[in-house]
Amino acid sequence: MSSPLLEVLDLKVYFRVRGSLFAKVKAVDNVSLKVFKGETLGIVGESGCGKTTLGKTILLLNKPTSGKILFEGLDVVKLKGRKLLEFRRNAQMVFQDPHTSLNPRMTIAETLLEPLREHKVQLNDYEEYLIKEMESVGLGSEHLYRYPHELSGGQKQRVAILRAIILRPKLIVLDEPTSALDVSVQAQILELLRDLQRNHNLTYVFISHDISVVKYMSNRIAVMYLGKIVEIGNSQKLYEKPLHPYSVMLLSSIPIPDPLVSRSRKKVIPQGEPPSPINPPPGCRFHPRCPYTMDICKTKEPPLTEVEPGYYVACWLYAHG
Amino acid sequence: MAESLQDGQVLKVRDLEVKFYTYAGVVNAVSRISFEVYEGEVVALVGETGCGKTVTTRALTRLIEHPGRIENGSALFKRRNNEVVDLLKVPEEVIRDIRGNEIAYVFQDPTSALDPLYTVGTHIVETVTNHRKVKAKEVLRDAIRLLKEVVIPSPELRVKNYPHELSGGMRQRAVIATSLSNSPKLLIADEPTTNLDVTIQAQILELLKNLQAKYKMSLILITHNLGIVAEISDRVYIMYAGKIVEEALTTDLYYKPLHPYTQLLLRSVPNPLKRIEKLESIPGVVPSLINPPPGCRFYPRCPYATDVCRREEPSMIEVEPRHRVACWLYLKR
Numbered sequence: 001m002s003s004p005l006l007e008v009l010d011l012k013v014y015f016r017v018r019g020s021l022f023a024k025v026k027a028v029d030n031v032s033l034k035v036f037k038g039e040t041l042g043i044v045g046e047s048g049c050g051k052t053t054l055g056k057t058i059l060l061l062n063k064p065t066s067g068k069i070l071f072e073g074l075d076v077v078k079l080k081g082r083k084l085l086e087f088r089r090n091a092q093m094v095f096q097d098p099h100t101s102l103n104p105r106m107t108i109a110e111t112l113l114e115p116l117r118e119h120k121v122q123l124n125d126y127e128e129y130l131i132k133e134m135e136s137v138g139l140g141s142e143h144l145y146r147y148p149h150e151l152s153g154g155q156k157q158r159v160a161i162l163r164a165i166i167l168r169p170k171l172i173v174l175d176e177p178t179s180a181l182d183v184s185v186q187a188q189i190l191e192l193l194r195d196l197q198r199n200h201n202l203t204y205v206f207i208s209h210d211i212s213v214v215k216y217m218s219n220r221i222a223v224m225y226l227g228k229i230v231e232i233g234n235s236q237k238l239y240e241k242p243l244h245p246y247s248v249m250l251l252s253s254i255p256i257p258d259p260l261v262s263r264s265r266k267k268v269i270p271q272g273e274p275p276s277p278i279n280p281p282p283g284c285r286f287h288p289r290c291p292y293t294m295d296i297c298k299t300k301e302p303p304l305t306e307v308e309p310g311y312y313v314a315c316w317l318y319a320h321g
Numbered sequence: 322m323a324e325s326l327q328d329g330q331v332l333k334v335r336d337l338e339v340k341f342y343t344y345a346g347v348v349n350a351v352s353r354i355s356f357e358v359y360e361g362e363v364v365a366l367v368g369e370t371g372c373g374k375t376v377t378t379r380a381l382t383r384l385i386e387h388p389g390r391i392e393n394g395s396a397l398f399k400r401r402n403n404e405v406v407d408l409l410k411v412p413e414e415v416i417r418d419i420r421g422n423e424i425a426y427v428f429q430d431p432t433s434a435l436d437p438l439y440t441v442g443t444h445i446v447e448t449v450t451n452h453r454k455v456k457a458k459e460v461l462r463d464a465i466r467l468l469k470e471v472v473i474p475s476p477e478l479r480v481k482n483y484p485h486e487l488s489g490g491m492r493q494r495a496v497i498a499t500s501l502s503n504s505p506k507l508l509i510a511d512e513p514t515t516n517l518d519v520t521i522q523a524q525i526l527e528l529l530k531n532l533q534a535k536y537k538m539s540l541i542l543i544t545h546n547l548g549i550v551a552e553i554s555d556r557v558y559i560m561y562a563g564k565i566v567e568e569a570l571t572t573d574l575y576y577k578p579l580h581p582y583t584q585l586l587l588r589s590v591p592n593p594l595k596r597i598e599k600l601e602s603i604p605g606v607v608p609s610l611i612n613p614p615p616g617c618r619f620y621p622r623c624p625y626a627t628d629v630c631r632r633e634e635p636s637m638i639e640v641e642p643r644h645r646v647a648c649w650l651y652l653k654r
Contacts, residue, residue, distance in 0.1 A: 046518035152606050182369040183545060187589035187602035209518065216591040239593055253523035255548025257590045259571050262551045269527050270520035273488055
C-alpha cells in the first residue's frame with residue numbers, strides 16, 4: 001500500500017453534557033489511524049462507540065477537542081479560506097438515512113447542482129452533464145426534475161452518493177449507507193459503491209454496525225469500543241482470528257446466514273452492555289465485560305500495540321511489559 | 322366447522338386477506354395466504370419491508386385498524402382448554418381474552434411498546450390482572466421472578482423502574498417479560514432485535530430460544546435478517562408482496578431454495594465466513610400493492626420469467642416433503 005491519504009493522530013472529541021459543568025462525553029478518545037489511497041477502511045462498533053463522531057470529525061463536521069487530522073500531509077484543522085474549500089471538495093460524506101439527508105424542497109437537479117455551484121465548476125451544459133452522471137449511478141434521466149419524495153429509498157441513496165462523488169473527491173466517509181435499506185437494495189448499493197471506487201480511484205471510510213457488510217466492503221477494519229480503537233488491521237485476518245476479546249465477542253454475535261454453520265459454531269454470548277461514555281471504567285474500558293480480566297486491566301489502559309506488521313491490538317493479553 | 326386442526330397444530334391460517342382502503346387506492350397488503358404453526362415450533366416469517374409480514378400477524382388477533390380490513394380467511398387456534406376457535410370470527414370479548422394471554426406479542430420497538438408513565442412492574446401486573454382474578458401484590462412478586470427469568474440484573478429494583486431508566490436491551494427484556502406473564506401458547510416476536518446492537522441482539526435471541534423451550538410455546542418470529550432465521554427457526558415462510566412464495570424447513574431453505582426470489586435473497590446477504598467476489602442483487606423494486614401485477618408478483622424482477630408468469634398466478638405446490646413453493650418453474654402445465 002502507498003502513502004496514507006489521511007492520518008489521524010491522537011484525536012479527541014469531547015462533548016459537554018448539558019446541565020453539568022465538568023461532565024464530558026468522551027465520544028472519541030485518543031484515536032490514531034491511517035487511511036491509505038484507494039483502500040476501504042471499515043469502522044465497526046456498537047451504537048454510541050463514537051464511530052459516527054469519528055467519521056464526521058475527519059471531515060471537520062465536528063470540531064476536534066485536540067489532535068491532528070492530516071489530509072495529504074496537511075493538518076486540516078488549521079486550514080482556512082481557499083485551502084479549506086479545497087479540502088471540503090476532496091472529502092465528502094454519505095449519510096445513513098437518505099430521507100433526511102436530501103432536502104425535500106430541492107429537486108434532484110438542484111441537489112446535484114449545489115456542490116458544482118459552490119465550488120464554481122464551469123460546464124457547458126449542466127443538464128447533459130447531470131444526466132450522464134445520473135446514468136453512472138443507475139438513475140434514469142426522468143428523475144432529474146423530481147423531488148426526493150418521488151423516489152424510493154434505494155434511488156434516494158443513489159442521489160446522495162452521486163452528490164458526494166460529483167466533485168470527484170479523493171475520500172468519502174460512508175456512514176451506515178445501507179442500514180436504512182432492504183437487503184435486496186442493500187446489495188445493489190454496495191455493488192455500486194465498489195464500482196465507483198474502482199472507476200474513480202476513491203478512498204472510503206466505511207462506518208457500519210453491520211459487520212458482515214463491513215467485511216465485504218473493507219480491506220482493513222478498525223473495531224471501536226467506547227471511543228477507542230481496540231483492534232485494527234487486515235479484514236480477512238480480523239475475521240479469521242480476532243485478537244481482542246471484544247472483537248471475538250462482536251464477531252460471534254453476528255448471526256450467520258447458514259443454519260448448519262450457525263448452529264454448530266462455538267458462541268460467546270456477550271455479557272452485559274456497554275457502559276456510558278460519560279464515566280468510562282478506568283483502565284481498559286472493556287474490562288467489566290471481558291472474560292479474561294486481569295488486575296492490570298482495571299487500572300492501566302492498554303496501549304495499541306503492533307502484534308504483526310500493520311496489525312494493532314489494544315489489550316494487555318498481547319502487550320508486553 | 323369446515324376445517325379442523327391436525328395433530329400438534331396450534332394455529333392454522335387459511336386464505337387470509339387484508340386490505341387497506343387508503344386515499345391512494347386499495348392496498349392489497351396480504352393476499353390469501355395460508356400457513357400453520359405447530360406446538361413448540363419456531364416459525365420464521367421472512368420478507369422485505371412492506372411484504373405484509375407484520376400485517377399478517379397483527380390480523381391474527383384482529384389488531385388491524387382503520388383503514389385496514391380483514392376481508393377473508395380463517396385462523397383456527399387451539400386454546401389452552403383445547404377448544405378450537407376461529408380467531409377471525411369469534412366475538413370481540415373472546416379475542417380480547419386471547420390477546421396478550423394465549424397469544425402474546427413482542428414488537429420491534431421496545432420504547433414505544435412500553436408506556437412511559439408506568440413502571441415495568443405495572444406493565445406486568447396490568448397484563449396479568451386483565452386476564453385473571455389475582456391480587457396485584459401477588460403478581461408483583463411474580464413480576465420479579467419474570468424479570469429474573471429474562472436476565473435483568475437486580476430485578477427487585479428494576480421492577481420499580483420506568484422505561485426511560487432502562488437501556489434499549491433492558492427495555493426489550495422487560496417487554497418480553499410482560500409478554501410471558503400469562504405463559505402464552507403462541508408468542509409473536511415482530512423484529513424483536515432490529516433496533517438493538519449485535520451483541521445485545523445475540524443476548525435477546527439466546528433468551529428467546531431458551532424461554533421458548535422452557536415454556537414450550539410456539540414462536541412466530543418476523544424478521545428480514547436471514548442470519549437470525551438460520552440461527553433459531555425450525556421452519557420458514559418467505560413472503561413477497563403480500564404473498565407466501567415458499568415454505569420449507571430451515572435447512573432445506575438455505576441449501577435447496579426453490580423460488581427464484583429466495584435464491585436471489587440468499588445470495589444478496591454477505592456471509593462473513595465466506596470470501597465473496599460479488600454480491601447478487603435483485604434488480605428492480607418491490608411492486609406497489611395498490612395495483613399488484615397480475616400473475617406472479619415477482620415476475621417483473623425474475624430472471625426466469627416466462628409468458629405464463631405474467632398472465633397467471635402460480636399456486637403453492639409441494640415439490641418435496643414439507644417444501645412448498647409458488648412458482649411456475651415447478652408447476653407442470
